Amino acid sequence: MEFTNEHNELRRTMANFIEKEINPNVENWEAQGQFPIRDVFKKMGDLGLLGISKPESAGGLGLDYSYEMVAAEELGLITSGGISMAIGSQTNMATPALARFGSKELHEAFLTPAINGDYVGAIAVSEPHAGSDVAQLKTSAKKQGDDYVINGTKMWITSGISCDFYCLLANTSEGPAHKNKSLIVVPKDTPGVSQSLPIKKIGNVLSDTAQVYFDNVKVPQRYLIGAEGKGFIMQMMQFQEERLWCAASPLKGMERAINETIAYCKERQAFGQPLINNQVIHFKLAELQTEVELLRSLIYRATDLYIKGQDVTKLASMAKLKVGRLTRELHDACLQYWGGMGYTSENVAARGWLDGRLASIAGGADEIMLNIICKYMDTMPA
Numbered sequence: 001m002e003f004t005n006e007h008n009e010l011r012r013t014m015a016n017f018i019e020k021e022i023n024p025n026v027e028n029w030e031a032q033g034q035f036p037i038r039d040v041f042k043k044m045g046d047l048g049l050l051g052i053s054k055p056e057s058a059g060g061l062g063l064d065y066s067y068e069m070v071a072a073e074e075l076g077l078i079t080s081g082g083i084s085m086a087i088g089s090q091t092n093m094a095t096p097a098l099a100r101f102g103s104k105e106l107h108e109a110f111l112t113p114a115i116n117g118d119y120v121g122a123i124a125v126s127e128p129h130a131g132s133d134v135a136q137l138k139t140s141a142k143k144q145g146d147d148y149v150i151n152g153t154k155m156w157i158t159s160g161i162s163c164d165f166y167c168l169l170a171n172t173s174e175g176p177a178h179k180n181k182s183l184i185v186v187p188k189d190t191p192g193v194s195q196s197l198p199i200k201k202i203g204n205v206l207s208d209t210a211q212v213y214f215d216n217v218k219v220p221q222r223y224l225i226g227a228e229g230k231g232f233i234m235q236m237m238q239f240q241e242e243r244l245w246c247a248a249s250p251l252k253g254m255e256r257a258i259n260e261t262i263a264y265c266k267e268r269q270a271f272g273q274p275l276i277n278n279q280v281i282h283f284k285l286a287e288l289q290t291e292v293e294l295l296r297s298l299i300y301r302a303t304d305l306y307i308k309g310q311d312v313t314k315l316a317s318m319a320k321l322k323v324g325r326l327t328r329e330l331h332d333a334c335l336q337y338w339g340g341m342g343y344t345s346e347n348v349a350a351r352g353w354l355d356g357r358l359a360s361i362a363g364g365a366d367e368i369m370l371n372i373i374c375k376y377m378d379t380m381p382a
Contacts, residue, residue, distance in 0.1 A: 001300040006063075007070050013047060014074035026080045027346075035083055035206045037120060037162050041090070045117020050091055054099045058107040059115045065241065068092065069303045072245045076252030079348075081355025082206030084249050089158040089207075090114060092245035093363075094121035094167050097183055097234040101226030110165050110185055122163035124154040124186070124212060125235060131156065132368040134169070134235060135177040139214065141170040141184055143221065148172070148184060150192075150217040156362070160210030161195050163188055168214075169231050181231035185223040192217035203354030239364065240306065240316050246363050247319035248299050253352055254292050254330050258285055260348045261334040264341075281337055288330045295322050314376040321369035324360030331356055 021043055029035040044050050052067045054060025061067070068091070075084040098111050098121075113119035130136040139152025150170060157166070165187050172182040186193065196211040226234055262285060265275035276282055302315035331353035335342035342349050360366045374380050 001066055001069075001304040003066075003070070007067060010052070010067055010070050011074055014049060014071050015077060017044065017047060017049065018074065018077045022083060023077070023079050026078070026083070029083075029206055030080060033205060034208065035080075035086075037086055037159070038117075040083070041087075041120060042117040044087070045115060050087075050117055051115030052091070054095070054111065054115055055107075058099065059112045060099070064307045065244075066303055066307055068241070069244065069248050069299065072248040073251050075249045076254070077256070078253075079351070080206050081250075081253070081351075081358075082204035085204050085207040085358075086120075086159055086162075088242075088245050088249055089123060090121050093158075093238070093242045094123040096238045096241050097225055098167055098185065100237075101183075101230075101234060102185075103222065105222060106185055106225065113164070119164040120159050120162055122157050122159045122166050123238075124157050124160075124166040124168040126156045127153060128155045128211075132365045134232065137169060137171070137181070139168070139170040141168075141172050141182065143172075144218070146221055147218045148221055148223075150184070150186065150214045150219065152214050154212045154214070156199070157210055157212050158207055160212050161198060161208045166193075166212065167225065169235055172228050172231075175229070178232045179229050181235075182228045183225040183231040183234055184219060185225065186214070186217060186219050190217050190219060202357070203351075204358055236313075240312055242363050243316040243320040243369075244299060244302060244306070244312075246359060247295065247316070247323040250323055250327050250352075250356055250359065251292060251296055251299075253356075254327060255289070257331055257334045257349050257352050258289055258292075261285065261337055265337055268339075275337065284333055288326075288333060291326050291330070295319065295326060298322065314373055317364075317369040317372040320359075320364060321366055321373070324366055324369075327356035327359050328353060 048061050051060030052063050052071055053065050056062040075087060078084045095111060095114055098106060102111060114121045125134060127137050141148040141150045165185055168184050168186050169181055170184060171180050173180040192215045194213045199209045201209060265281055268275045298319050302312045302319060306312045331349045335349035335353060338347055338349060341347055
């Protein structure tokens with residue numbers, strides 16, 4: 001994947017925004033337990049950072065997906081994973097299918113405001129008993145006149161409280177599990193929609209997460225995204241972008257943990273010499289940096305093929321699997337070299353471990369990634 005001046009300018013814009021508008025406020029926002037998502041999103045929308053690969057007709061920049069990966073990498077500079085999680089949920093999880101398959105009306109009503117930063121979107125797929133196993137979801141959307149009547153519960157919904165609309169996956173027929181699902185836009189203020197209190201998580205605390213309830217919720221059938229019964233397929237396509245984003249967004253955060261650990265180990269004296277002089281430490285940090293670079297190369301390769309129209313499900317699943325495992329190995333190793341300071345909440349390695357632990361669960365657990373990879377390798381039991 002080759003980078004142009006336009007890629008580099010996007011990197012600069014994103015990095016400057018994070019440096020000036022986000023990171024100086026993170027400690028205060030963490031203490032409050034929330035960040036001003038609408039203010040942040042509006043500023044990002046004004047810079048075009050929420051519609052990088054979205055169609056120009058809807059207000060996006062119309063760029064290819066390599067630009068999304070550049071932006072995702074820079075999001076790793078944010079010192080709180082919850083903020084980047086909220087941003088990625090908007091740009092690479094809740095809106096790709098809406099942008100690709102949504103009608104002009106849906107674009108005008110929901111996608112354009114999301115690109116502009118006026119609306120916050122959320123993807124509503126997971127349920128209390130159907131997380132990674134999307135085929136088993138139970139939420140239904142039954143036709144009644146010109147409407148869908150929706151009943152069910154969604155779980156682990158990022159921005160579930162602060163959002164303006166959900167892109168919801170529901171069963172619209174009684175057919176086979178992979179052919180009976182549809183994606184439907186549901187405005188949050190629709191009667192019958194309610195949310196739980198924010199779920200208390202061990203990391204990503206600035207990204208509000210909630211259980212969302214749909215009790216006889218009526219939305220017009222024209223809020224259907226694409227064709228009825230194609231929701232599962234569209235969601236699987238959407239997962240390719242989500243999983244590439246999940247793999248790319250922690251890269252610079254992991255590098256920050258390595259670099260700050262190096263600086264600390266140069267300053268910290270133990271037994272008459274700097275910690276960094278211990279071969280076990282500088283060898284381990286070199287190994288971890290190598291792993292980050294290998295992951296970056298896999299992501300770039302997958303992105304390049306994706307832009308060319310190829311199915312990158314296997315490679316995206318590999319990248320998603322690797323980042324989930326690497327982020328906890330890397331941060332755990334760095335934390336150890338900080339000693340007691342590593343066990344403090346403001347430590348870069350400790351925060352990275354807490355925020356990064358979700359990477360092996362959300363967007364498809366490690367076990368699901370392995371299952372997908374095995375299918376492409378034709379190693380599954382007959």
